[in-house]
Amino acid sequence: MRPTLALIKREFTAYFLSPIAYVVLTVFLLVTGSLFVITLKLLTSDGPRGIEYPMSLMLGEDRFWLVFLFIPPLLTMRLFAEERGSGTLEMLMTSPVRDWQLVFAKYVACYGFYLFMWMPTAVYLPVVMDLKVDWNLSAWTPYSVPFVAGLVLAALGLAMMPIGWISRGALLFIAGALIATAGGYFHYRHDANHLASFTAGIDPYPVLTSYIGILLAGAMFLALGLFVSSLVKSQMVAAIVSLAIGLPFIAGVLLFPYIDASGDTFRVVSSFTVPLHFARDFTRGVLDTRHMMLYVTATMLFLFLTVRSVESRRWR
Amino acid sequence: MIHVEHLTKFYGDYAAVKDVSFDVDRGQVVGFLGPNGAGKSTTMRMLTGYLTPTSGRASIDGKDVFWDPIAARRKIGYLPESCPLYTEMRVEEYLHFRGGLKGMNRRETVQRSNFVMERCWLKEVRRQLIGTLSKGFRQRVGLADALLANPAVLILDEPTVGLDPTQIIETRKLIKELGADHTVLLSTHILPEVEMTCDSVIIIYQGQVAVQGTLDGVRAIHRANTLEDVFLKITGLMV
Structure with missing residues (x-):
């Protein structure tokens, strides 16, 4: 456990010591920010123009996926x-850790960075969901204090993790979450009135499903990149190869513009075209298990292959 | 302490190490010699578990490096040939990371890394980025890392390469001192170094063990005054 934690911590902090991470973060924020502005304009415009699902404009469009195509390869290329x-791999492979621990730690670190990258987009959510909060402070009970304090602790713990205090941050987060849960439960038992009640003007579930989709699809692309990175010696080659392998998953249907949309070819190609999954299902609040199954199994396959590929280094 | 039995390694069709067997007893400092490409690094990499032998077996303190790799690696401090380090980390930070990786807890790690930094003369550069250090200092960081978990066996692949004369003398002295608590397997090209630091010697040539024994023993058998003569005789340059 301790070696794995030490590895995760190093890999995660290493991202912030290289310029590529800042480039990725900046470009990503610019793109999602501009998409948010477009969404906002459509949400507030009068007349016939408007959108049904705000998320489908942000994640269901080719613009976003064109940029997303480059992000996982850039995040994973350096790992192995x-x-x-x-x-330095010799130093890692001769230290008392198992190969799968190595792969797991690197994967967790890059997935953590991926989550970190998505975190700022939470700022858009109140607008995208048209969220309103009604405070009812008269419902305040003694139990609300631990509830709020627990939430603050958990937030503090989350904030500590990116700056290097991973285990301490995680511990604080868990402790905070437990205190908040206990406080919330007792508050609820004592007085069933809500302190704050949230109402969303726009259906919030498409937002939730979009994020679930993005978490799973990202897992697949990152695992693919990790695997490619474990095969080659040069970061450039790793990036280009994982880009090339990722391309059919992103371009997919776009590669065949004149395809018959009711034919079998289309069904096969669309089964792995990720942007299509988002345009049709995830951003419209549909959780299609076929897509999720693809992402999860592909992730597991690529992680398995990575472990094997790292292991096979020893045999050559 | 180190037990090697019929170790063989093929790279494709090329046999880098052929049927190498030797034993190193506890507390010995053993020089591992041979010309370039003789299979020294390959043997060391097999002992540390970086490479898997094609056939044969090796064990460190009774732990087989293939069947019980984690336990065997716990007993080894390894300094690879080129001394690869994370150049973007600071010296102290790097040692703390390595401590965690070797399964030491926080207090142990801090304690041990302070000790090894003292031991390898790294105190004044502890906050410096490894990338900005000179070759000599990097070598010391590698050595400090090898010593970090206080392993029973030290495997050092050419620890004095690229050092200046003062550093070479300091490093030799250090290795000699380390021989008191650790079993040391040391590969090098510099023959006088072996005569100064080692108790016994293994010479490997074309993937096979050519000579092994104590320094005096080896000299006596080959009726030579210095190790250099023995070495030249084996590698066929002097008849």
Whole structure:
């Protein structure tokens, strides 16, 4: 456990020591920000123009996926390729850790960075859902104090994790969440009035399903990148190859513009075209298990192959 | 302490190490010699578990490096040939990371890394980025890392390469001192170094063990005055 934590911590902080992470974060924020502005304009415009599902404009459009295509390869390219290139992999593989721990730690670190990248987009959510909060402070009970304090602690713990205090942050987060849960439960038992009640003017579930989709699809692309990175010595090659393998998953149907949309070819190609999954299902509040199954199994397959590929280094 | 039995490694069709067997007893400092490409690094990499032998077996303190790799690696401090390090980390930070990786808890890690930094003369650069250090200092960081978990066995692949004369002398002295508490397997090209630091010697040539024994023993058998003569005789340069 401790070696894995030490590895995760190093891999995660290493992102912030390289310029590529800041480039990715900036470009990502610019793109999602501009998409948000467009969404906002459509949400507030009068007349016949408007949108049914705000999320389908943000994540269901090709604009977003064109940028997204480049993000996972940039995040994963260095993970193994750099270490093989500089020889530090020898230091890792001769230390008392299992190969799967190595792969797991690297994957968790890059997935953590991926989550970190998405975190700022939470700022858009109140607008996208048209969220309103009604405070009812007369419902305040003694139990609300631990509830609020627990939430603050948990937030503090989350904030600590990116700056290097991973285990301490996680511990604080868990402790805070437990205190908040206990406080919330007792508050509810004592007085069933809500302190704050949220009402969403726009259906919030498409937002939730969009995020579930984005978390799972990202897992697949990152696992693919990790696998490619474990095969080659050069970061450039790793990035380009994982881009090339990721391309059919993103371009998919776009590669065949004149395809018959009712034919079998279309069904096959659309089964792995991720943007289509988002345009049709995730951003409209549909959780299609076929897509989720694809993402999860592909993730597991690529992680398995990565472990094997790292292991096979020893045999050559 | 180190037990190697018929170790063989093929790279494709090429046999880098052929049927190598030797034993190193506890507390010995053993010089591992041979010309370039003789299979020294390959043997060391097999001992540390970085490579898997094609056939044969090796064990460290009774732990087989193939069947019980984690336990075997816990007993080893390894300094690879090129001394690869994370250049974007600071010296102290790197040692703390390695401590965690080797399963040491926070207090142990801090304690041990302070000790090894003292031991390897790294105190004044503890806050410096490894990328900005000179070759000599990097080598010391690698050595400090090898010593970090206080392993029973130290495997050092050319620890004095690229150092200046003062550093070489300091490092040799350190290795000699380390021989008191650790079993050391040391590969090098510099023969006088072996005569100064090691108790016994293994010479490997074309993937096979050519000579092994104590320094005096080896000299006596080959009727040579220095190790250099023995080495030249084996590698066929002097008849």
